[in-house]
Amino acid sequence: MTLQEIIKGLNLEVITGGDNLNLEVKDGYTSDLLSDVMANAQPACLWITLQTHVNIVAVAKLKDLAGIIIVNGRQPDKETRQKAQEENLPLLLSKETAFQVSGRLYQLLGKGK
Amino acid sequence: MNRHDEFIQTFTILGRDFSRAGSVSTEIKEILQEIGVPSSIIRRVAIASYEAEMNVVMYAQKGELTLTLNPETIKIEVEDEGQGIEDIELAMQEGYSTATEEMREMGFGAGMGLPNIKKNAHIFIITSSPGVGTYLKMIFYLDEERAA
Numbered sequence: 001m002t003l004q005e006i007i008k009g010l011n012l013e014v015i016t017g018g019d020n021l022n023l024e025v026k027d028g029y030t031s032d033l034l035s036d037v038m039a040n041a042q043p044a045c046l047w048i049t050l051q052t053h054v055n056i057v058a059v060a061k062l063k064d065l066a067g068i069i070i071v072n073g074r075q076p077d078k079e080t081r082q083k084a085q086e087e088n089l090p091l092l093l094s095k096e097t098a099f100q101v102s103g104r105l106y107q108l109l110g111k112g113k
Numbered sequence: 114m115n116r117h118d119e120f121i122q123t124f125t126i127l128g129r130d131f132s133r134a135g136s137v138s139t140e141i142k143e144i145l146q147e148i149g150v151p152s153s154i155i156r157r158v159a160i161a162s163y164e165a166e167m168n169v170v171m172y173a174q175k176g177e178l179t180l181t182l183n184p185e186t187i188k189i190e191v192e193d194e195g196q197g198i199e200d201i202e203l204a205m206q207e208g209y210s211t212a213t214e215e216m217r218e219m220g221f222g223a224g225m226g227l228p229n230i231k232k233n234a235h236i237f238i239i240t241s242s243p244g245v246g247t248y249l250k251m252i253f254y255l256d257e258e259r260a261a
Contacts, residue, residue, distance in 0.1 A: 034167075035225035038160050039232075051220045058135025062142060062159040079132060 001025055001109060003066055003090055006046065009108050010069075010094060010101060015081060017067060017090030025066045027109065030102045034059050041065060048101050054079040060089055067091065069105075071098045120182040126169040128195065131219070134170045137178055138162040144180070145187070154253055157233040158187055161251050164226040165191045171216055172196055173246065187253040198241040205231065205239075 004021040007014060014021070029041040030048040034055060041047060043064040049056065052074050060068050067090030070076055076084070076091060084091040094101050106112060122144070124137040141162050145155045162178070169176035173195025181188040198204045204211075205227050212222025231237050234251035241247040 032220050033223040033225070034220045035164065035223040035229055038163055039225060039229050043156075049220075053219055054132055055134055055219065058139055059163070061139055062135065062163055063156075 003046075006105065006108060007092060010096075010104055012069060013093040015076060015091040015093060016084040017088050020067075020088050020090055023066045023090075025109070027111075028102060028105045029065075030098050038063065046105065048098050048105070050074055050098060052076045052080060054083050056080065057083040057087060057089055057091075061087055069094055069101055071096060071101050118183070120180075122180050124178045124180070126166055126173075126176045126178060126191075126193075128170060128172070128174045128176070128193075130170060134167060135163060138166050141178075141180055141189075144182075148182070150187070150255065151257075153257065154187070154255060158189070158253055161230045161233040161237075161253075162189055164229045165189065165249055165251070167221065168226055168247070169193045169195070171212060171221060176246075185255060187255065189249075189251045189253075191249045192246065193248075194246045197243040197245055197247050198239075199243050201239060201241060 003023045003025055006025055025046050027042050027045040028048060029045050031037050032049050032051050037047060037059055041063050044066050046066050046069055047060060048069045048071060050071050052070055056068055069092045071094050073095040126137055138159060142155060142159050173193035176191055176193030179190045203209055207228045208224040210222040210224035216222045235254050236252040238250040
């Protein structure tokens with residue numbers, strides 16, 4: 001499923017990386033611990049987190065993630081937006097909780113079938 | 114690269130510079146991609162170098178990371194001037210961390226840094242002098258079968 005379809009399905013707001021939405025998303029990973037994401041997230045997955053500071057961009061780039069969904073209606077720091085823009089990394093916002101977003105993404109991706 | 118060639122590059126990492134944290138690891142990843150290192154090895158190096166870089170940012174005044182490439186191996190050494198580690202065995206335990214509350218709120222301090230390095234480097238050596246600094250050496254074999 002493409003990132004574009006997921007954005008529509010989950011009603012996400014696109015902050016940066018808008019010309020990079022044809023990426024095929026394979027999976028999701030939900031965590032607020034950066035080392036955990038470094039250790040366990042798979043390439044081309046969408047990262048669901050409430051972290052908003054600039055270090056999330058480096059983690060996403062190092063792990064070749066498809067993008068980041070920031071939950072709970074939180075706003076990314078200015079530095080985070082700038083860095084994500086430079087790297088053309090999709091930074092997406094949801095008003096829902098990490099639990100809700102994860103559950104809906106899990107269903108959308110047809111996991112657990 | 115021919116057999117006798119070695120590529121060496123040194124990077125400076127500044128302590129407490131959270132806004133640029135991860136940039137050295139990102140640069141290393143780009144170098145490895147450019148020279149066509151297999152992605153499975155790049156993934157290992159990215160995890161280990163990121164954790165080593167973050168340790169300097171969090172616990173040292175400054176550090177130097179040296180990347181050495183030859184046709185068989187990728188070597189990364191990190192030497193910092195900082196608080197050092199009192200008990201390396203304890204620091205190697207998953208879940209153990211001395212991160213501050215502020216660092217934890219940012220999602221650091223999971224106590225996974227050194228364990229992540231150990232899991233991903235084929236060879237990992239660490240020495241430390243409390244109050245002076247820490248030295249890490251990690252080696253990755255380009256031929257994973259040989260490493261196993």
